Amino acid sequence: MAAGWILMLAAVAMLTSLPSRTAFCVAGLAVEMLGFLLLTRTHIPKRKKRDV
Amino acid sequence: MSEIALPLFLSLLIPLALVGMALINTGLSRSRNAAHSVLSSLCAAAVAVLAFVVVGSAISGVAGQPAHTIQIAGKDWGWSGGGQLFSHSFRASDTHGLLTLIFQLFAVSMAVQIPVASGAERWRLTATCLSTAFLAALLFPYADYWIWGGGFLSQLGSSYGLGSGAIDAGGAGVVQVTGGLTALVMAWLLGPRQGKFTADGIPTAMPGHNAVIVLAGSLMALLGWIGLTSAGAVLYYNADSGQVLAAVINIVVAASGGTISALLTTRTRFGKPDASLTANGWVCGLVAVSAGAPFLKIPEALMIGLAAGVIVVFAIEVVELRMHVDDPAGAISVHGVGGIWGLLAAGMFVDRDAAVSGQFLAQLIAVGTLLGFVIPLAYSANYLINRFVPQRVDAAGERQGMDLYELGAGAYPEFVTHREDFLRR
Numbered sequence: 001m002a003a004g005w006i007l008m009l010a011a012v013a014m015l016t017s018l019p020s021r022t023a024f025c026v027a028g029l030a031v032e033m034l035g036f037l038l039l040t041r042t043h044i045p046k047r048k049k050r051d052v
Numbered sequence: 053m054s055e056i057a058l059p060l061f062l063s064l065l066i067p068l069a070l071v072g073m074a075l076i077n078t079g080l081s082r083s084r085n086a087a088h089s090v091l092s093s094l095c096a097a098a099v100a101v102l103a104f105v106v107v108g109s110a111i112s113g114v115a116g117q118p119a120h121t122i123q124i125a126g127k128d129w130g131w132s133g134g135g136q137l138f139s140h141s142f143r144a145s146d147t148h149g150l151l152t153l154i155f156q157l158f159a160v161s162m163a164v165q166i167p168v169a170s171g172a173e174r175w176r177l178t179a180t181c182l183s184t185a186f187l188a189a190l191l192f193p194y195a196d197y198w199i200w201g202g203g204f205l206s207q208l209g210s211s212y213g214l215g216s217g218a219i220d221a222g223g224a225g226v227v228q229v230t231g232g233l234t235a236l237v238m239a240w241l242l243g244p245r246q247g248k249f250t251a252d253g254i255p256t257a258m259p260g261h262n263a264v265i266v267l268a269g270s271l272m273a274l275l276g277w278i279g280l281t282s283a284g285a286v287l288y289y290n291a292d293s294g295q296v297l298a299a300v301i302n303i304v305v306a307a308s309g310g311t312i313s314a315l316l317t318t319r320t321r322f323g324k325p326d327a328s329l330t331a332n333g334w335v336c337g338l339v340a341v342s343a344g345a346p347f348l349k350i351p352e353a354l355m356i357g358l359a360a361g362v363i364v365v366f367a368i369e370v371v372e373l374r375m376h377v378d379d380p381a382g383a384i385s386v387h388g389v390g391g392i393w394g395l396l397a398a399g400m401f402v403d404r405d406a407a408v409s410g411q412f413l414a415q416l417i418a419v420g421t422l423l424g425f426v427i428p429l430a431y432s433a434n435y436l437i438n439r440f441v442p443q444r445v446d447a448a449g450e451r452q453g454m455d456l457y458e459l460g461a462g463a464y465p466e467f468v469t470h471r472e473d474f475l476r477r
Contacts, residue, residue, distance in 0.1 A: 001423060001424045001427055001428055002424050002425075002428050004420065004423075004424055005420055005421060005423070005424025005425065006424070008417055008420045008421070008424075009417075009421075012208065012212055012214075012417060013124045013125045013127070014125060018409065018410055018413065021212075021214075021410075021413060022413050022416075025413060025416055025417060025420065026416075028420060029416065029419075029420050029423075032420055032423050032424055036423070036427070039240075039427070039431075040375050043240045043375075043376070043377070044253075044375065044376045045249070045253065045376065
């Protein structure tokens with residue numbers, strides 16, 4: 001998640017046009033969401049399988 | 053004198069939001085935890101004020117005063133305020149700085165209520181205070197400085213032409229998202245309440261013990277939010293009287309819209325309207341509109357509120373059913389998700405001096421910053437706290453109730469419940 005945040009800040013600092021900044025900021029947000037998803041999955045307990 | 057009267061009066065309304073949030077949290081808890089819930093709210097507010105005065109105020113600083121910056125690609129990025137510990141940098145002659153400090157003390161007290169809500173019924177009081185101290189001393193002040201205090205998020209407009217920089221008049225990001233993300237972290241670390249999820253992962257209903265105080269708290273919170281948003285607009289965005297009046301109208305309209313949309317959504321989904329979710333819709337409307345309330349038109353505020361009411365109902369379901377997170381008061385959805393929606397909605401609808409190009413991107417960067425900063429730090433710090441001071445009460449205490457186990461006395465001594473808890477086996 002921190003990496004995605006840094007990617008967003010780098011996009012603002014290094015790029016000049018609004019469309020490219022937006023694209024890379026969205027990419028940074030996507031990286032953050034990936035980290036968030038992984039963190040969420042680690043906290044979902046494994047369910048006991050039912051015997052059908 | 054006249055220039056301090058309005059922001060001072062508005063700031064003094066904010067504690068009503070604290071009372072409202074405490075009542076909502078307590079009402080949505082079970083009766084065996086009622087006293088502990090409201091005591092946790094009180095202690096969290098007290099610890100937050102002290103931690104902010106000692107450490108946080110040095111980081112949050114005051115806009116226009118010296119700050120710590122770093123140079124990146126030829127531009128100054130403000131990363132921390134330049135204040136002193138124990139609020140020594142505030143002078144009696146600096147009325148604006150003192151007004152800002154008053155506002156910040158109430159705002160941080162509000163932010164720390166949100167994790168208390170998500171940790172209800174199982175979060176030990178000592179651990180609550182330690183975690184709150186960290187939130188108030190470090191997490192909140194950085195968010196405060198970056199968005200309100202002249203930090204890099206507020207500078208996105210002047211430095212990089214992104215609209216007017218990140219806009220957050222009433223703390224949708226600084227207070228609500230920061231608190232909401234911390235609430236999520238605490239819910240993860242504490243785990244669900246006993247019996248909340250079956251072995252198959254199906255959540256069971258654990259209704260609150262008093263819907264009346266939940267709904268009354270929601271109404272009381274309205275006044276607090278009016279104070280928070282209006283005072284923030286005056287102190288940080290130099291809002292004139294017309295914008296303050298617009299903020300009040302927009303806040304009421306958005307809360308009403310959130311209530312109605314939550315009511316209709318729950319009625320449609322479940323056959324009958326749900327009182328607690330409707331109350332959450334009211335508060336989510338308040339949260340969502342707070343970012344841009346002084347700068348919105350009434351139809352825009354209404355749309356934001358209506359959307360917030362729908363969003364919160366579905367967000368609560370996602371958090372509970374998909375993420376398997378136990379959040380007794382829905383704080384993560386109301387404040388975290390609602391705050392994120394509020395920040396983004398402000399970027400979509402706010403029109404300040406027609407310089408709106410890049411405004412939405414600035415809000416997006418603010419959201420990304422809060423996500424990337426708060427969750428890793430809050431998780432690390434609270435994980436570390438848990439190694440030394442167990443955050444969660446033990447199983448016997450949870451079953452007996454936090455009131456009796458931690459406080460030795462219940463909130464409702466006339467009601468005798470769980471008699472078998474008092475008999476040794």
